[in-house]
Amino acid sequence: MGREPLGPHREILPIPLNVNSSSRIRAALSNAAQCAAGPPRTVHGSFAPFPRRPRLAAGDPQTDIHRFFTLLDQRNLLTPDGWLRPDSQLISVGDHFDWGPPEAREAVARSGLQLLAWLAAHPSDQVAILAGNHDLARVGELADFTDATFAEAQVEADRIYAGGHPDPAAEQEFLQRYPQVPNVELIARDFSTFREEQRTWITYLLRERRLRMAYASAPGLLVSHAGVTREDLLALGIAKDRHNNAHAAAYALNDTLDTAVENWKGGPLTVPGLYQPGSRELGEGLGIVYHRPSTQPEDAERTRQSPRRRFNPLNLPLGLTQVIGHTRDKRARELLGLPPAAAPSGGIRHLVTNGKRFTYAPGPPPKTEWEDAVLVFTDGGLNESPLESIEFFDFDTRGAR
Numbered sequence: 001m002g003r004e005p006l007g008p009h010r011e012i013l014p015i016p017l018n019v020n021s022s023s024r025i026r027a028a029l030s031n032a033a034q035c036a037a038g039p040p041r042t043v044h045g046s047f048a049p050f051p052r053r054p055r056l057a058a059g060d061p062q063t064d065i066h067r068f069f070t071l072l073d074q075r076n077l078l079t080p081d082g083w084l085r086p087d088s089q090l091i092s093v094g095d096h097f098d099w100g101p102p103e104a105r106e107a108v109a110r111s112g113l114q115l116l117a118w119l120a121a122h123p124s125d126q127v128a129i130l131a132g133n134h135d136l137a138r139v140g141e142l143a144d145f146t147d148a149t150f151a152e153a154q155v156e157a158d159r160i161y162a163g164g165h166p167d168p169a170a171e172q173e174f175l176q177r178y179p180q181v182p183n184v185e186l187i188a189r190d191f192s193t194f195r196e197e198q199r200t201w202i203t204y205l206l207r208e209r210r211l212r213m214a215y216a217s218a219p220g221l222l223v224s225h226a227g228v229t230r231e232d233l234l235a236l237g238i239a240k241d242r243h244n245n246a247h248a249a250a251y252a253l254n255d256t257l258d259t260a261v262e263n264w265k266g267g268p269l270t271v272p273g274l275y276q277p278g279s280r281e282l283g284e285g286l287g288i289v290y291h292r293p294s295t296q297p298e299d300a301e302r303t304r305q306s307p308r309r310r311f312n313p314l315n316l317p318l319g320l321t322q323v324i325g326h327t328r329d330k331r332a333r334e335l336l337g338l339p340p341a342a343a344p345s346g347g348i349r350h351l352v353t354n355g356k357r358f359t360y361a362p363g364p365p366p367k368t369e370w371e372d373a374v375l376v377f378t379d380g381g382l383n384e385s386p387l388e389s390i391e392f393f394d395f396d397t398r399g400a401r
Helices: 023-037 065-074 103-118 133-139 147-164 168-177 184-191 196-207 230-235 246-263 329-336
Strands: 055-058 089-094 127-130 214-217 221-224 321-324 348-351 357-362 374-377
Touching: 023 065, 065 103, 089 357, 103 127, 127 214, 127 221, 127 357, 133 196, 147 168, 147 374, 168 184, 168 214, 168 329, 196 246, 214 246, 221 246
Parallel strands: 055 089, 089 127, 221 321, 321 374
Antiparallel strands: 214 221, 348 357, 348 374
C-alpha cells in the first residue's frame, strides 16, 4: 500500500529496534515515525472492491509501538512495506497514550503519537480509530496546557504524588493554581505523557471526523471504548425497540460528537451527555469513555447519574453485543464483586446478561439468546501481558485471534 511523500518534517527519533525485528516491523516503524513527524494527515474513504478479512479489534494500544507492530506481524497483518495488509481491517478501541514509568515518559509520548499517526495514514474504511478517555483528555483536562506549563505542573505533581499518597493540603494548593484538573494524580500518572503535538493530532482527527465515538461492525455489533447503557441510548433519542441496532447507536454517538466538535471554539471539549472532562470544580471526568460495569454498593449512586463513570451491567442494551476496551480483568472482577483470577491474562473476556442476572468469564462469548446483552472486553494490558497471551477480537468468527 503506497503513501504520498510527507514532505519536510522534524528530525525523526526512532524507537529502538529488537535485533529479531522483521523487515516488516522495521518498515512499519519507519512509516510511523515519518507520519508523526509531518503535519497531521489522514486518508478518507478508499473503499476496497473486496471484503476485508480478517476484521479485528485491538484492545487499548497503550504499549510501545514496536510491541504493537510485533503483535500485528505475528498475525500476518503487515505488508513488506510496513502498512496494514490491504485485505484486513483493524479497529483500535481507543487510548493511545500514557503508560509506563516516569523515566520512560519521553519515549512513551513519542511512541503513542507515532502509532496514532500510522493508524490515521490508512483509509478510514480499513482502520477505525475510536476515542478513549486518554485521547479526549488531550482536548479535555489538558486543553489549556502548553509543553512548558505541563512540565512545570508535572514536577510539582510528582513531588506531591510521590508514593501514591498525596498530602491533601499540598494537593489543594496545587489545584488552586491548576483548576483545570481534578487531582495531582492525573498529571503525575494518569495523563502523564502529554505533549502539545498530541493535542494537535487529536484536534485534527476530531475535526476530520476520523476519531470516532463508536463503530458498527454488524447490525447487532457495536464497538466503543467503554460501552453504552440503555439510558445512554434513550438520551440519544434511540427508542427502546432499536437498542439492538448498532448502526443507529453508532450514528447517534458519532453525530453527537461531531456536533460538539463543530460548536467547540476552544478550551476543554465537552460532549453533552457523553463526555465531561474533569476539573477541580467538577471532580473526575465523566462519560461513556470512562464507563466500567460495577455492582459495588459505593457505586450505586454513581451508576444513576449521567454522564457517569460506572454503570450497572443489568442496564446494558438487550440484544446488542458491544466490543470494548478500558477495563482489564482484575479491575472488572473487583467492580463486579467476583473472586480474582488465578493468573493475569491478556485474553478476551465476556459478560452476558438478560437484564436480571449476569455472568462474566474469560474467552469470547458463547452462543447467546437473541435478547441477551453482551460485553466483549479486549483490554488485555498490552504493555504488561506476555505477547503469547494477548488476543484480538475477530468480528467474523466472534472469537479470539
